[in-house]
Amino acid sequence: MNKLRNEQGYTLIIVLLIITLLLAFAATFMATSMNHSRQEQTVEAGNQAVAAAEMGVQYFTLHIDEQIRDAFIKVRNDVIEPMIGQLDMCLENGGSYGSVQCSNQEEFDAYIRSIISESDSRYREEIQMLYPESPTPGDPASTKTFQPDGSEVRFYLSRYIPQPGDTPDEIKLELTIAGEADERQEKLMTTVLISVPDFIHFINDDDPEDEDDFIKRDIYEVLFARPIAHQKCLPLSSLTPPYNCNLGTSTFGELIAADSSGTLLPKLNVLVEDFGTAVCRDKNCTQNLHGMTIYAGTSEEDVSVMEQNLNKLQNFTLVQEGTLDFEKNANNSDANFIVGSITSEGNLNNIDGYILVMGNRDGTGTFDFDKNFKTDSDGKVCLNLDGLSTIDGNYNTGGSSGELVYFSSQGKTFPGGARFNGTLEEFVEHCTGSPINLIEFTGDLPAVGTDNAVVEVRVDY
Structure with a gap:
């Protein structure tokens, strides 16, 4: 009976069980903590x-x-x-x-x-x-x-x-x-x-x-449009591009003398009231105009009168909507003329360059030569007969090697000339050798x- 009540050794077993349980709990806690830490790291990453x-x-x-x-x-x-x-x-x-x-x-x-x-x-x-x-x-x-x-x-x-x-x-x-x-x-x-x-x-x-x-636009408006000029031609040193200028009371001789190098003159667009007065003064006429483009008069009624012989006129283009009147000879010219009407009491022989006579819009222009006119090998005389009411002149067909050509949509003819088959615009381009643009753009360019x-x-x- 006393042996059965002997409790020695049970305490040790209980202690060992408790330690085992604590270790198991600790391991579980540590594993859980480490897993949670890894999860947090994963989530954070x-x-x-x-x-x-x-x-x-x-x-x-x-x-x-x-x-x-x-x-x-x-x-x-x-x-x-x-x-x-x-x-x-x-x-x-x-x-x-x-x-x-x-x-x-x-x-x-x-x-x-x-x-x-x-x-x-x-x-x-x-x-x-x-x-x-x-x-x-x-x-x-x-x-x-x-x-x-x-x-x-x-x-x-x-x-x-x-x-x-x-x-x-x-x-x-x-x-x-x-x-x-x-x-x-x-x-x-x-x-x-x-x-x-x-x-x-x-x-x-x-x-x-x-x-x-x-x-x-109207072809006359395009051909005879005068550039706007707000400056005088002299002194030349004051001119600025685009070199449009008014000659005023000066002469072409004075203008040429002011440009000793001759480099500026071909760039000039010169506006004059009367070409005859500007090219001649006191019988002293200027023949070589050094490539200038000249605009004479302002309307169909204006007349430029050449009172002196103007032989060997060369190297310029004259644009005049009115009448160009040669009272004496103008032979051997090598220049270009775009005019409304032309009259002459002298001869115009050996014409190089071109003469384009457009007449007037209402058909009342004049082409009237009392004597002869004759073209040289490179010369052209171009007549818009529809713009002319007076058409008279003796074209020297035997001595001419250039071209006399006319345009008419009304069946008009000119002796010795060749009829141009095409539009008036094409006729002008044929005569001048340059395209003419009648279309005007009135809108704006895109930005x-x-x-x-x-x-x-x-x-x-």
């Missing part, structure tokens, strides 16, 4: 990776925003401004310049559309080339690394695909931005929508196709547009 990807979205979209402005500048410099310049030259040259045609509203509008189309295509090409279509991860061009709180994280562009937008005026960019932290990677799918900017605009007309900006592209960013988490 994931958060950092997402944050890195978000920073990548901000970085690349900001970069794209800057780059599309550079793209617009390239398009402006390489496409818009040169094409507008070609259009300007086309209008200045009568409707054609190289491959550019702009002689009417239809051609003008078509070229405007080509500017917009070419600009749009080039702009999209520039956007396409911002990044490779499939950037290589780790490529320095698309990777940024930083170290917040001592840990290294980075982001990079893993995909860049330009696509057509939802509307023709949009460009869509599909981007995949990857963020990495402690070997944890997160990707954000990003859509960037770029509105195409306005490449050109019209200052005074938002829609250039609303009305016709081209008018056809370079503004970089008003809008960037919209959508991020898919």
